[in-house]
Amino acid sequence: IDNCGPLYSKFLMADKVAYNYFLGRKALFDGELSLAEKSLMYAFRNCPAECMSNKKKILIYLIPVKMFLGHMPTASLLHEYRLDEFQEVVAAVKDGDVGRVDAALTKNEPFFIKCGIFLVLEKLRTITSRTLFKKVSQIIGTTQIPLEAFLTGLRLVGVTDVNMDELECIIANLIAEKKIKGYLAHQQQKLVISKTNAFPTLSSVTSS
Amino acid sequence: AERADGEDDDVNVWEDNWDDETHESEFSKQLKEELRKGGHPIA
Numbered sequence: 001i002d003n004c005g006p007l008y009s010k011f012l013m014a015d016k017v018a019y020n021y022f023l024g025r026k027a028l029f030d031g032e033l034s035l036a037e038k039s040l041m042y043a044f045r046n047c048p049a050e051c052m053s054n055k056k057k058i059l060i061y062l063i064p065v066k067m068f069l070g071h072m073p074t075a076s077l078l079h080e081y082r083l084d085e086f087q088e089v090v091a092a093v094k095d096g097d098v099g100r101v102d103a104a105l106t107k108n109e110p111f112f113i114k115c116g117i118f119l120v121l122e123k124l125r126t127i128t129s130r131t132l133f134k135k136v137s138q139i140i141g142t143t144q145i146p147l148e149a150f151l152t153g154l155r156l157v158g159v160t161d162v163n164m165d166e167l168e169c170i171i172a173n174l175i176a177e178k179k180i181k182g183y184l185a186h187q188q189q190k191l192v193i194s195k196t197n198a199f200p201t202l203s204s205v206t207s208s
Numbered sequence: 209a210e211r212a213d214g215e216d217d218d219v220n221v222w223e224d225n226w227d228d229e230t231h232e233s234e235f236s237k238q239l240k241e242e243l244r245k246g247g248h249p250i251a
Contacts, residue, residue: 066222077221094226095235131227132239139240141251152246153239201227 017043017054025061028120036065056081060115067093067124070202085111093124096131099158127202129170130179132157134199137191143182143198147171147189164189178205 001008001019008016024039040062047055059081063073072094078086085108092100105112105121112118136153137145147167154162162170171191174180181200182193193199244250 070227071222071224072226074221074223095233097235134227135236135239136243139236139243139250140248142249146248149243149246149248152243152248156239156242201224203224 013046017047020046021058021061024058024065028061028065033065033068036061037069040065052081056083059083060117064117064120064124068127068202070127070205089121089124093128093131096128096133096135097157098125098128098132098154101125101128102158126170126174126177127179129154130174130199130202133171133174133180133191137193137198143193143195144185144188145191145193147184147191150191 020039020043024036024043027033027036027039040058044055044058044062047058049055059073059077060083063078063083063086066073067090072090073086075087075090078084078090088104088107089101092098092104101124105118109118112121132153133150136149140146140149147164150167150171151162151164154160154167168184168186171180171184175182175184178200179202180191180193181198182191184190185192240250
């Protein structure tokens with residue numbers, strides 16, 4: 001369809017919206033976030049306002065994509081489309097409260113599984129950890145943060161099953177994804193972060 | 209007609225600046241307290 005040239009302009013908008021909706025869903029599951037965003041935004045924007053239930057279906061996939069890219073849906077959007085199942089998840093992700101994310105997902109598990117996005121949403125734990133670690137770093141206020149401090153933070157939110165090795169693994173992944181600018185000093189058991197912008201905004205890290 | 213990127217009446221439905229902490233949330237306060245209890249130096 002992408003290679004059909006001028007013929008594309010002859011397609012019905014309804015078909016183009018449907019095509020982009022499925023293309024975006026597939027891209028989300030393949031982890032191609034920018035393609036997913038582009039397609040689903042196209043579908044959402046061009047789907048007529050009176051087709052509320054179709055727009056809602058698009059949003060169910062667009063919301064996770066947007067969240068991974070650092071754009072959080074507003075409470076009024078979620079409410080307008082009767083997607084209040086997301087409210088608690090969004091609030092918890094913004095707070096960096098990993099435990100609350102887990103609880104919110106579990107609470108609405110049947111709904112999210114029915115939509116087919118439960119496993120996708122579980123990946124929000126990564127960006128939530130990043131926000132938690134950012135808060136810990138800001139409170140400690142130096143560029144060398146003892147890993148123990150992050151464990152304290154995780155324990156506060158009820159995550160007790162992460163040991164030091166697993167913590168280092170989580171942080172190493174965040175560094176690899178460019179969500180943290182810094183390096184692990186394994187011997188010293190510290191995370192050394194960049195003096196400037198050590199936790200770039202998620203919307204500026206779109207490489208994933 | 210097709211609606212382009214610019215003409216968006218739902219721009220405001222996505223929040224970008226949720227990350228800059230202008231006011232300290234309840235959760236951040238708790239976190240600070242917990243770190244202090246853990247014996248970490250607080251800036």
